[in-house]
Amino acid sequence: MLLIDFIITVFCKIDDMLKNIFKNNRLRQRGPQPKLSDSEVITIEIVGEFLGKDCDKDIHSYFKTHWSNLFPRIPERSVFARQSANLWAVKQKLRQQFLKTLFSENTGLRIIDGLPMPVCNFRRAYFSKNFKGAAAYGYCASKNLTYYGLKGHLLVDPYGVIVDMTMTAANVDEREAFFDLAHQVPCKALGDKGYILRKTHKQDLQRIGIELETPLRDNMQDTRPPKYVRLLNKTRRIIETVIGQLTDRLNIEKIRARDLWHLTNRIGRKLLSHTVAHFIARAQGIIGLRFDDLITI
Numbered sequence: 166m167l168l169i170d171f172i173i174t175v176f177c178k179i180d181d182m183l184k185n186i187f188k189n190n191r192l193r194q195r196g197p198q199p200k201l202s203d204s205e206v207i208t209i210e211i212v213g214e215f216l217g218k219d220c221d222k223d224i225h226s227y228f229k230t231h232w233s234n235l236f237p238r239i240p241e242r243s244v245f246a247r248q249s250a251n252l253w254a255v256k257q258k259l260r261q262q263f264l265k266t267l268f269s270e271n272t273g274l275r276i277i278d279g280l281p282m283p284v285c286n287f288r289r290a291y292f293s294k295n296f297k298g299a300a301a302y303g304y305c306a307s308k309n310l311t312y313y314g315l316k317g318h319l320l321v322d323p324y325g326v327i328v329d330m331t332m333t334a335a336n337v338d339e340r341e342a343f344f345d346l347a348h349q350v351p352c353k354a355l356g357d358k359g360y361i362l363r364k365t366h367k368q369d370l371q372r373i374g375i376e377l378e379t380p381l382r383d384n385m386q387d388t389r390p391p392k393y394v395r396l397l398n399k400t401r402r403i404i405e406t407v408i409g410q411l412t413d414r415l416n417i418e419k420i421r422a423r424d425l426w427h428l429t430n431r432i433g434r435k436l437l438s439h440t441v442a443h444f445i446a447r448a449q450g451i452i453g454l455r456f457d458d459l460i461t462i
Contacts, residue, residue: 166449168460172212172235174445179211180204182262183255192255199248200238206248207256207437209236214438215456219416219431221246253430260437263444267326273351275328276404277320277360279339280412281305282332284314284420295423303335306359314420317432318342319411320349325403325454326443327436332428340366343377350375355401358382406454407439414456415439 166174183204192203199206213224225242233239240248284300285293290313293300300314316335320328331345339359353376360379362370370377378397381387387394411417415435422428442456451458 166460169235171445171460172208172232175211175441176204176208178441178444179207179259182259183207186255186258186262199244200240201236201245201248203248203252203255205236205238206245207252207259209239209245210249210256210434211438211441214415214435215442217414217416219419219435220421221249249434250427250430253433256433256437260433260440263437263440264326264328267324267440267444267447268322272323273353274323274400275320275350275354276323276401277318277343277346277354277356278401278404278408279305279342279359280317280319280408280418281308281310281312281335282315282317282418282420283312287312295420296425296428299334299425301334301336303337316342317417318346319404319408320346320354321404321407323400323403324443325407327407327439330432330436332432344369347373347375352376353378355379355397357401361385403454410454410456411435411439 180202209224209228213219213227216227218224218227222242225239225245228236229239239245281303284295290302293313296315302311302313303316304311312335314335315332316337316339318331318333318339320330322328329346329349331342333342333345339356340362343354343356343360347370352374356377356379358380360377361381362377362379380394380398415438417432417435420428422431442459443454446454446456446459449459
């Protein structure tokens with residue numbers, strides 16, 4: 166579809182869902198209604214993120230310059246940014262509504278992996294005050310990267326739909342972070358070698374009825390059939406595609422915030438943008454995570 170059709174499709178779906186969520190209740194109990202409707206603000210955010218414009222300034226400037234015919238009441242940037250930030254809880258409710266639709270064909274399998282989120286250049290880490298008390302030094306084995314910052318822990322389903330995400334300090338054990346997301350795992354999860362469980366972890370998961378499967382290290386004996394292990398590894402690669410999209414298209418590893426509240430809002434709208442893109446792609450009959458096929462030039 167053309168970009169204008171994509172924007173209109175996103176707006177119509179967001180507007181319908183907001184009306185369904187709040188029905189006849191006013192979102193704001195007092196004060197005047199904003200010039201730009203909440204549906205329009207969220208649409209601008211979702212499409213802006215999808216197009217790779219990951220900060221309020223870039224999103225506002227792009228739509229003000231190119232799409233003022235669709236959104237003639239776009240306010241000044243500070244007003245837009247404030248309204249956007251205040252809608253963080255609404256965007257969470259919207260994503261849950263989309264997930265209910267996307268999970269209609271879902272299995273009980275989940276896939277988990279982590280991604281580094283540096284808060285500053287490594288050479289400036291000692292002097293940085295950003296996220297003080299929350300950030301720490303950590304190591305990403307897949308990128309052979311030592312960094313200072315946070316770590317995102319992502320949970321997806323076998324179709325690449327993002328189920329949930331949590332953030333920890335970069336030095337937190339991935340196995341510990343898994344337990345923060347375990348309530349979103351129906352029965353089985355797949356992880357990489359960083360999630361190989363200790364005996365106590367296995368016992369804790371058994372008590373709540375969850376199985377976590379991972380590749381084993383070279384010095385560990387694997388009694389599982391080789392064909393089954395290959396299938397697990399192939400299935401697990403879907404999360405690498407999702408992380409690639411979040412990193413390359415949505416710039417999730419770039420932290421353009423100075424506190425956890427603003428960071429949570431930014432991460433939330435990136436997850437919503439990915440979820441909406443997945444929803445529209447499925448409605449258009451696009452198989453998998455081929456988001457580049459959503460918009461034609």
